[in-house]
Amino acid sequence: MKFCDINVRKISSRSLKRLSIIDCQSDLNYQVRVCTPCLISLELDNFSGRAPFLKNMVLLETARVDLGSSCEDFCVNYDDFGVFCEDNDNGCDNCVAYNGGNNKSVLLGGISNAIHMELISQCDIFVFTRDLKRCPTFSKLKTLLLNEYWCVAPDLDPLACILKNSPVLEKLTLQLFYTGGDHIEMKGSCSSMERSSAISEHLNIVEVKFHKIDKRVHKVLKFLCTFNIRFSFE
Template identity: 80%
Template sequence: MPPGKENGSAPPVRAGDHIGALPDDILHHLLSFLPVQSAVRTCVLARRWRHLWKFTTGLRIVGVLRQGPVQELRKFLDHLLILRERRVLDTVEIKFSRFWKDDVPYVNLWTRFAVQWGVRALTLHINHYEHLYLDGLPLVSQHLNTLDLHGVGLQLKSLDFSCCPTLKDLKMKFCEIHVRKILSCSLKRLSIINCQSKLNRHVRVSTPCLISLELDNFSGRTPFLDNMVLLETARVDLSNSCEDFCLNYDVLGAFCGDDDNGCENCVAYKDGSDECVLLGGISNATHMELISESDIFVFTRDLKQCPTFSKLKTLLLNEYWCMAPDLDPLACILKNSPVLEKLTLQLFYTSGDIIEMIGSYSSVERSSAISEHLKIVEVKFPEMDKTTRKVLKFLCTFNIRFRVE
């Protein structure tokens, strides 16, 4: 509390000064939405405002482009860290559109201070052509609840959050994740978007209490997902940046496999393990989206040990699952989804005009090879081509009939 204040109530103010009439605690919260420079400048408004900035519930460290974004903040923040009152912070945001190499230690220092001050939500966004590497991310906090990283490099043996028992949300976007493992027993929501790993191995993700997973456009070896028993929603999109692709696919029109006659990638993938890389970890999901490019073999390999999706109610698949001549991938996942209620097939590559057909059972007779709970089947496609006809014909064998929406 600022000097001379007995409680959080506001002193008498002039008529019309509505902001000045607010209690100190509310002003502390309001100032946390301003960049730290602006929050400190409020000290000149009046005697009462002189110390309010020292008690803000959050810090927004935002770099500007002119004269180098981080350099101009160094001295300012050195003084701020000394003069500011030590109290638990709700939020800390560190955002820069560029940085210099000698700025990196300062950003790391500010990040450590944020964790030491018990920040609950920490955001570090770097919008730069290079990644800013954290020099040993401080991973010990009894307060950290949300961690949002953008444009950050992580180069550790493991990203272990076992000393962050309240961490629930982890977001990583455009990050370099050069770690062997991501570990957390408290994490509930995990989002990994447009990230990459240059390690010639799978990043192992062990987050048993996760309820929401988004893995989109990961560059490098596909992350290995340990079993997530509480998972509710999962979205996995393996783009052409994935390195688990068959070099002979364009010639063979199929995967060459992981035997001795396989291509360099397929044989290198033969690790002596029968575990699923992706499907085993997300097999408890209730809602799932699985999207892949045609030449990526991870899902096909996983289907050889296909788990049972015992809780799965809604499923979205793209054309990857319908490209095999006999539709085995689609048939396999449907066979192992006993309580599925809604199936959506997106048979298109572009976002142009799309035709949508809705299907449902046309009689009381239901095939044992598909969920008896299935109520809706959506098939979305740009044109009635060979693949679309094959899919519709396949689904009709289960007494599913379609109408055009």
């Protein structure tokens, strides 16, 4: 599905294997539910409107979710420290409307069985951060790419949470920019003797990509070094 207007409450199929929703939009004031239990590949890229609600895809192998800049689940009071409105009636209209819905994971729960996953979001969009409050275990996840969204909040809590809940992760890539272009890349690894128990015992490749070394990059590298991951330039 590409450049489509999606004006239905539910996308459902028991036989569908691959689904791409690219540059689509929904003008509805509720989340489109995606119910495709046999899906093995999902791509959700640049969705305009409220983020779709993904039901559990137990056979999923690859998932790429990039909410883009037109997702309406954003906080108008978001600040530079990665803080959204409080979960109460004093929040902005978007956050209050979101809290009026159910208390289930919107995206992460549905794709938690993926083996390979990319999660990309603008920093003022709160869906992933809210999902992490009820974070599932990514029991099959082996390769993961995250953008800077996951490294903005104080103490890098979103990144720490997803690493804690990925017990068989083998490769982690942090892309500390939203758009492409020339970048610097550092690769990290840790020996089995030095490995922290707080991360997957299978993690053997960590890539950090960025445009330039700044305070944010230093903070991320320092955080990863607490897991005894050592870096070198490529």
